[in-house]
Every structure is written in structure tokens, then in C-alpha cells.
Amino acid sequence: MILYVIRRLLTAIPTLFVIVTLAFFLIRVAPGGPFNQERGLHPEIKANIERQFGLDQPLVSQYLSYLKNVLHGDFGPSYVLPNFTVAERFAAGLPVSIQLGFSALVFALLVGGTLGVIAALNQNKAGDYAVIATATAGSTIPTFVIAPLIQLLFGLTWKLLPVGGWGDGALINKIGPVLTLALPQMAIVARLMRGSMIESLRSHHIRTARAMGLSDWSVVVKHALRGAMLPIVSYAGPAAAALMTGSVIVETIFAIPGVGREFVQAALNRDYTVVMGTVVLIAVFTILFNLIVDILYAFVDPRVRYD
């Protein structure tokens, strides 16, 4: 198992390298730059600033020095937000995004999973149709409609939640964003769970378990659920990575200081280092969670072994 993890981490290196290289050159060839302001800096001042950040060097040597710095764990300074390094920006934004993303993931898995099981147990009955309808709605209505609707209903009409803001991480400020993030995921989880649970309930070991006279509860929870978990686990990996690296829409609408909003701002401002840092961050999260998923497989399904 440990060998497997090491091997997987080693194969991640070329992937990361390709991503970093591609992202670096893509954003560099995009027109504009971090110091191209509307009014325009004095050319001498601009040249000075660019020299200070090494932007006057040839692109390839900039790339090599960036690679070297990244390997030393240094993501460089932010060009647009003076006196901040990329690491500092992440230290501020990432905990916020991770908190929201993780809560949303847990919520989606628990509620979506339960709904899926309920639907599967009542296949082609009213309960099933209700879950399917909810899931269709949840995965069709875009986030940027759900978020303002939550603001309108819970924030403005019923005055239960604040309309937006982070409030230093107060629980009540997190409910709206977490719900918005969780609803589409929940819909997908419910749908996946329903499908795999129906299949799992039909399998031979479940028939045997029933024949042996096990209680319904024990059949469903102990035996069927375990077999039905696999698709959920493999879905949860990329979903977790996506959720925890922040959502632009949710963070913009609810005015939350996470990394998702910063990424889009940075790309528009050509804040090269911040963009690159975020790209690396997202890639690392994705690789990491895919690895976790594969390890979890072995626990969920004993047939899977990594030797």
C-alpha cells in the first residue's frame, strides 16, 4: 500500500510539470500584463517595476527561475496586490474555501446519499419520483440562480440568515454559501446513489443475506450500502477538490474572501504569480483527492488490492 502511494505520488510529478508549463506560457502569451493600467504608468517606472520582478528577462529564463522557486516552495509575490506574497494570500483565503467546501461536501454526501438510498428502496414509487425530481432540479438550476434565491428567501424575506459576508467565520454566515455549494452536488450524489443502490440490492449476496433472515436494516446498511458506495467514492474525489478550491460564483455573490474569487480576479489582472499558484493548488488538490479515492476503494471494496 505504501509503495503504491509512493508510486502514485511520483507519477503526479510529470503531470504537475506539464500543467505548470502550459499554464505559465498560456497566461504569458495572453495580451496585457500586471502593470498595464488604464491610465498607464510612466515607461521608466514601469520598466523599473518589471526589472524588480524579473519581468524584463526572456520568457524562458523567467520560466526556469519560476520553476526553481516553486520547487523551493516559493510561489513569489503578488504583482497586483503589493506587499503580499502568493503564500500569504492563500493562507488567508484557503482556510475559508476549505471550510465551506468541506462542509458542503459532507452535507452533500450525507443528505444526497440518504435521499438516494430512500429512492432506491422505494423504486418507482412516490418517494423515488420525489427524489428524482429534486435531483433533476438541483442539478439543472445553476449556482448563480440558487445563490441569489437563497439570499432573497432566507436573507431578505424571512431574515433568518445574513445576506452575505464572512463575519469572521460565524456559523450563520456559512449556511447560505454551504447550501448553495452543496445542492448541485447533493443532486448528483442522490442520483448516483440511487442507481448503484438499485444495482446493489439486486446482487446475489443481498439475496443470500435476505434468505438468511437478516433484518431489513442490516441488509441495507451493512451489506447493500457498502457495495453501493463505490461510485459515490469515485465521484467524491474530484468533487472535493473542486469544492475546496473555492467557487467564484458563490464567493462573489455571498462576498466571501476565498481563493475562488481571487483566482478570477488575478487572471483578469494578469497577476501571473497568483494565477500560477492557484493552478498548481487546484492541480495538487485534484491529484491528492484522486489518490485518496483510490486508497478508499481498498477499504470499501476488499476485492481491490494495491500490492
Next chain:
Amino acid sequence: MTDVAATPVSPDGPSPTSPTEVEVAVAGRSAFGDAWLRLKANRAAMISLFYLIAMGVVCVAGPWFSPHNYSTIYADYVRTPPSLSPYPAEDTIETSLTDVVKRMRLDLKEWRQEGERVFVTVTSSREIDDRNIRYLDRSDTFDDAKIESKSADGKEAVFSAGVKQQYFLFGTDNIGRDLLTRTLVAGRISLAIGLLAGFVAVAIGVLYGAASGFIGGRVDEIMMRIVDVLYSLPFIFFVIMLVVFFGRNFVLMFIAVGAVLWLDMARIVRGQALSLRRQEFVQAAEVMGVSQWGILKRHIIPNLLGPVVIYMTLLVPQVILLESFLSFLGLGVQEPMTSWGVLISVGAANIGSANWLLMYPAVFLVSTLFALNFVGDGLRDALDPKDR
């Protein structure tokens, strides 16, 4: 299209007859005729299909019949709530009248309404200029202004004007434009982008995937690794980079959006092409000496069509969503042109004061997405009966 026999008959393509079809067709049924029958039996898909057609017609033709232009600003009617009755309402006539008289720099002595016209008596310490009448015409509330009478010294006059009746069924937006017209015009853009960008994505994906699958070997390997690399880039980064490259140009948006979404299509088509090449009927054709092009035309393309059509219907809502997302971030369609994403983003910003700005565009967008999903699911069931 209701006549099954009239649908194109694909020659000797495999014709999977669904087990539910009991009656024997005399003319013989093509794979697509069969699929159409199955689709017709799916009520949700058919209702959605008609809904989509209706939505398309309303969005394309609607703005021509609307009395308002999508970019006309009615300064008197900023954030007017939606209503079935015409504006101006009784109580707003006085407000706009006092506004107009204030702009004339005259004093309002009295005013009364007789039927469709208002009569207003104004006074001034100096002689009243006849040209003041223009202010009445300029207002969004009144038209056809006339001078009824003037006192001998010219310091008092009676103006009259017709009350312009305007309907704002969906209300007006935050700078006073008719929301109904804007929603319809936005629908044109969103649907057009959905179709065109979907088409671009499918075209790139099919060409790339088919090339990769048919050439095979080392070329296939390299082409698919390129797809893998593009896959591994964060999606948002990819989108934003493309938009940054192409600027905020409306037509290039299509291409940018299409260029992001072709990856799945390429993979699907490649997989299909690979598996089709190993099918017995293709091998049989090869043995019989049918040319490459002949095989492609008779066997491969008709068999690829199913998955491509299915994927395209599922792609169109994705594209519409992506366009809305970009417009929401301010990267997409630019004012005064509009799309559902732009309208929703304006609605989200004005949610406290004018919630109809969010509601109407959101209902249009979401219902269209729903319908597209149902049609896509229906097509999948109809074209690929093995799947269910």
C-alpha cells in the same frame, strides 16, 4: 416528421428493433425511424421539445412584436414592478407632471385629467415660452402635447397632453428598460450561443476523435495525451484564458466556448470509432472489398450519429450555462446587448430592491435547461435502447 416511412432509411445499418414494438412494419423501419417512434412515446421529452421550439420562436420573433426596444431607456420608469395593467398608474401621473413642470422652470397651478388627456395650468413671473411644450413630449409618460390657451400677459398658460399608455409585463430593469423585451433578446443570444458553440464543440470533437480513432497507433496515442493534458488544466482557467485571448468579442465567444467543450466529444467519438472498427459488419465490409470511404459513409457515420446527437443535446445546456457563467462574471456579452446570464447577474445585484429582475430571466433560463435535459435524456433512451 410524423410519417415514419418518410424518414431517411439508412441502408443495411443495424436496425435494432425494440422489444416493445410488436406490430410488423410493412415498409421496414430504419434505425432512425425507430428512434423517432420511441422518442414520440416519451411524453416528457416531447413536451420539452415543443416547449423548446416555442421558446425559440418566442425569443426570435417576440422582440419584433414588442412595443419596446431592448435598449430604450424609460427614465420615468426605472425599476417599475411587473404589472398587467398599463403604466402610468393614476398616482404616478402627478409625479411625472410635477417633474416636467419643474424642468420647464414654471409653477404648476393646477392639473386635471379628462379621459386620455391631462390639462395642466402653469404660471410664471415672466412670459411663458411656447417651446416649453417640448418638455411634455420628451417625457416617457406623455405625448402629443398642445397649447390649449394662454393668458393675455403670457404669464399663465394651459397645456394639454395625451397620456402614453405603456405595458411593462415583466417590469423594467434598474435603468428603465423593458424587461420582457430584454429577456427575449437575451434568449436569442443565449440560445444562439448554445447552438453555435455546441456545434463548434461537436465539430472539433468529432473531427479530432474520429481522426484519432481511425489513424490509430502512435498518432492516436499523442492526440489523446494532448486531450489528457488539456483535461488536467483547471476548467475555469482554461475558459478565462480563452476569453482573455479572444477579447470580449461576441462572435469569438462562440468559438472560445466551443473550443473548451470539445474534449468529451473527442473522447466519446474516438472510443466509438475504435470499437466500430472491430465490429463484425465493418470487418465483413472490409473483407468484401468495400473502400475505406464506403465503410465510413455506410457504417461508421450512421453509427456515430447517435452518440453525437445525444451528446450535442446534453452539450447545449452546458454551453448556455457556461455562457451565463461568463456573462455573470462580466466576461461574456456586453451591454446593451444582453443574455440570460447578464440579466441574472443584474438581477442578483438588485435582489433587495427589484426581485423580478432575477425571477423572470431565471425562470426562462432554468425552464430551458430543464427542457433541454429532458430532450437529451429522451434522445438517449430513443437512440440507445441498450443503455436502459
